[in-house]
Each structure stands twice: as C-alpha cells, then as structure tokens.
Amino acid sequence: MSSQDPNIGRDLLGGQFQILQKIGSGGMGSVYKAAQPEMNRMVAVKILHKKLVNRKDLMSRFRREARAMSHLTHPNTVKVLLYGELDDGSLYIVMEYLEGRNLNQVVRKEGPMSVDRAIPILIQVCGALQEAHLQGIVHRDLKPENIFLSTNGGLKDFPKVLDFGLAKVTERELRPGSIMLTQEGMVFGTPEFMSPEQAQGKVLDARSDIYSLATILYEMLTGKLPFDAKSPMEYIQLHVNKTPIPLDERVPGKVFPPGLGAAIAKALEKKPEDRYASAAEFAEALKPFAPAAVKDLAVMMPTSADLVIAQAAKGQAAAMEADKLASPQASVVAPKKEEAAPEPPVPVAREVARRDSRRRRTTPVVLILVAAGCLIAGVLLTIAALKLFGS
Structure with missing residues (x-):
C-alpha cells in the first residue's frame, strides 16, 4: 500500500x-x-x-x-x-x-460493558457534545465507531469524539447570505443510530445527537440495539414508528440499577421536545448511576x-x-x-x-x-x- x-x-x-x-x-x-x-x-x-x-x-x-x-x-x-x-x-x-480502540471494537471484542464503566464514558462524551451544541454544531453521525477510547489523566477509558465530518451548524448560526449544505428532506447518517427526525430528513438540533448517544449507551450496556431489524431501511422505520425495547427486558437475567432504563428511555423519546433539552441535562440524569469516584465528571460541562x-x-x-x-x-x-x-x-x-466493514455504513x-x-x-x-x- x-x-x-x-x-x-x-x-x-x-x-x-x-x-x-x-x-x-x-x-x-x-x-x-x-x-x-x-x-x-x-x-x-x-x-x-x-x-x-x-x-x-x-x-x-x-x-x-x-x-x-x-x-x-x-x-x-x-x-x-x-x-x-x-x-x-x-x-x-x-x-x-x-492510540486505542473505538467503542464498536471494544464491545465486539469484550461484550457489553458494566454500568460502572459505561456511564463515566457517556458523561464525558456529553461534555464534548455540550460544547459543540453551544456553538450551534450538531454532530449528526454519532455511533460507536466515532467514540474512541484511550488512556488519559489516569482514567482507564478516556473517550474522544471523532469525525465531525457530518457536523451541521444550526440555521441560527449561519452567516447572512451563506448557503446550507444540507436541507430539510435530505437524510444523512447511520440508520442504526438515527433519531426519528433525522430518519425523516427533518431539520435537526442537539436533541437528535442526544437520541443517537442514548442508542449508543443502550448498545454499550446490552450488546444490542434498541430494535431488532434486518436492514438499514427497517431500522429507519423502527426509529420512526416503534417504541424501543425497554433496557431491563433486552438481556434476560441481566439486572440494571433502578431508574437507569427510564433515564435512557427519556433520551429515546420519538419527539425531540420529550427528550433532555441538552447534553448537560442528559449527563446529570446519568450521574446518579456513575461510581462515586467519578461523579464529578459532570462538572466538565462547558457554559x-x-x-x-x-x-x-x-x-x-x-x-x-x-x-x-x-x-x-x-x-x-x-x-x-x-x-x-x-x-x-x-x-x-x-x-x-x-x-468495521461488517457493520453499519455511513x-x-x-x-x-x-x-x-x-x-x-x-x-x-x-x-x-x-x-x-x-x-
């Protein structure tokens, strides 16, 4: 090569x-x-x-x-x-x-993560997204492959958000006279992790990223997606029309902390207005489920x-x-x-x-x-x- x-x-x-x-x-x-x-x-x-x-x-x-x-x-x-x-x-x-591995590689090799491992990773990712969202930037293609794990500052897993190549500056941030590179009616992203509004080609905001991030967390904890589908088109239809399988029912015999399933379900609501209003708010909802030693990670949320x-x-x-x-x-x-x-x-x-060529295409x-x-x-x-x- x-x-x-x-x-x-x-x-x-x-x-x-x-x-x-x-x-x-x-x-x-x-x-x-x-x-x-x-x-x-x-x-x-x-x-x-x-x-x-x-x-x-x-x-x-x-x-x-x-x-x-x-x-x-x-x-x-x-x-x-x-x-x-x-x-x-x-x-x-x-x-x-x-240097390291992305979330997809980790979950495929090691299986589902424990709550104590997954939640701190997600809280830190929320911090990165909060900064982007405050600047009017929506990632639009959050997926396990775009969250990279490394070792930094003494942490076992230090996440880095990659590939803002699909990032969209929201309409309110566009300069006068500039032309949008995407418009309502155009669909971009990865079907397995798309929000319902993204799957329908609607205008997106930060709450679309929150939906995608909740889907990622769901897979981190269960090794499975919130829906069972056989094709990208079927995933799109399920995101739009079906209620996700409850976290507590996804893996028979696996018990999650009370309230965690509800916290994730709120981020997976069909209507954006029914989800958390910001990545910082999602992080606060996850904070009670983080190990005591890392609960202060939520203070990394920028204003x-x-x-x-x-x-x-x-x-x-x-x-x-x-x-x-x-x-x-x-x-x-x-x-x-x-x-x-x-x-x-x-x-x-x-x-x-x-x-990974075996999985989702973007x-x-x-x-x-x-x-x-x-x-x-x-x-x-x-x-x-x-x-x-x-x-």
Whole structure:
C-alpha cells in the first residue's frame, strides 16, 4: 500500500510534518500517520483526495469540517492542530494522533460493558457534545465507531469524539447570505443510530445527537440495539414508528440499577421536545448511576461564558502556532493564522478513520460554520481558561 500511495514519505510545510503511513481512507480523503520532529510527536493528517480538487462543493465541505473541528476545544473532542491547502490544491487537516480502540471494537471484542464503566464514558462524551451544541454544531453521525477510547489523566477509558465530518451548524448560526449544505428532506447518517427526525430528513438540533448517544449507551450496556431489524431501511422505520425495547427486558437475567432504563428511555423519546433539552441535562440524569469516584465528571460541562473564554485563548494560541509553522520554503500554502488550532495538552491516541466493514455504513457529509471568539483581559482569561480545562 505504501509504495502505491504518493503521499507516503511526503514532507508538509517544509518538513514540519513527514507522512509515514496510511491508517485509513474514506469517501472524501485519506488519513495518515505523520511525524512532527520539532515537537517530537506523531500526528494524524487527513488529505482530501486529489481527484476531488475540482469539486468546489466538496472542497467547501472539507474546509467547513476543518473550521468546525478547530473551534472545538473540549478535552473529549479530537484536537485539530492545523489545516490548509497543499501546493497541488488538495486540502489537509492535522489532528492529534490517537492510540486505542473505538467503542464498536471494544464491545465486539469484550461484550457489553458494566454500568460502572459505561456511564463515566457517556458523561464525558456529553461534555464534548455540550460544547459543540453551544456553538450551534450538531454532530449528526454519532455511533460507536466515532467514540474512541484511550488512556488519559489516569482514567482507564478516556473517550474522544471523532469525525465531525457530518457536523451541521444550526440555521441560527449561519452567516447572512451563506448557503446550507444540507436541507430539510435530505437524510444523512447511520440508520442504526438515527433519531426519528433525522430518519425523516427533518431539520435537526442537539436533541437528535442526544437520541443517537442514548442508542449508543443502550448498545454499550446490552450488546444490542434498541430494535431488532434486518436492514438499514427497517431500522429507519423502527426509529420512526416503534417504541424501543425497554433496557431491563433486552438481556434476560441481566439486572440494571433502578431508574437507569427510564433515564435512557427519556433520551429515546420519538419527539425531540420529550427528550433532555441538552447534553448537560442528559449527563446529570446519568450521574446518579456513575461510581462515586467519578461523579464529578459532570462538572466538565462547558457554559456559554466558558466558550467565550476558550475562543479568546484559542485565538492567541492560533496566532503563535501559525507564526511558528509559516516558512518561505514551505512545500504547501501556509494557512492563515485564524486557521490554526491550539496544541492539545497531551498527545494521546490514534484516529480510526475507517469503520468495521461488517457493520453499519455511513453516508458522508460535512456541514460546518462556527462563531468567532472574543478578546478578554489577560488576567480574566487565564483564570477562566484554567477553570474550563481543569489545568
């Protein structure tokens, strides 16, 4: 494979990044493991397929994906370090390199998780989604393959939310005059985890992600989905028309804590208005079922004020990163300063860019736009940022 891929061995930004091997490929691009010698670390580089360079719509989607991801700074979201354009016109994104396994791989190999293991993972994922939702970004394709588990900060399972490639900026966040990349009536995502409104091609908000996340939790705990179906179309029909099999009835002989099934069932309601209003609210509903030692994970939920602080901090870090990487001898077009993202606090894990071929298939779509940050006084910025990231 390496000998056939012209990107293997390629230097980016005048040698700042050296591509070593391909680790996955999708409809829009390939993901590579690359070295960043100056930082003595590995990174993941996603490059849009060269054959798509002339597709302005796809190039726009790729840019929007990168821009949306670069604005997400929660520790449980995969970090975007940099993005820009190569000299041949291809676009690239540099992300943190992840080592570990995704939820699908873990559940398939080890079987259903215990409540004590699954709930802390979900609470942390809720934190990542809460940040995205506050910025008007809906993931739209949450599934076990897009939640990656690693070890970080002494935790056994440190989840990272991947692939905001289907992320959609909600209508209220769109800039005047911009054109939506998806419209009502268009269906994208993974049928097994779609909310009823997504299956019907309706306009989505954060509550659609909450439904998908509850479906993931259901599978983590039981090893099964809330419905029995034989085809993607049947899953879509069941999500829209049928009540999920109660958690307590899904695995004969398995007993769950009282109230857990009801908490998940609320997130799986057919009507969005009957579900939790936010990811933070879902996390609070799950908190009573978490082990005592990790119940404080719910405090990782960002607020609107936290996001203003984080955006200002990210803007300062972006300027420094872009200045460091810019070079007259660069082999690519150096990205603008606002297109650089801050370095992650710890290089952790490996991005799995390709899902298990035996299971669900996804229709890729990228929809992205994010609100800009504000400047804040130095002392106030430091205090608030420390509070947000727990530094």
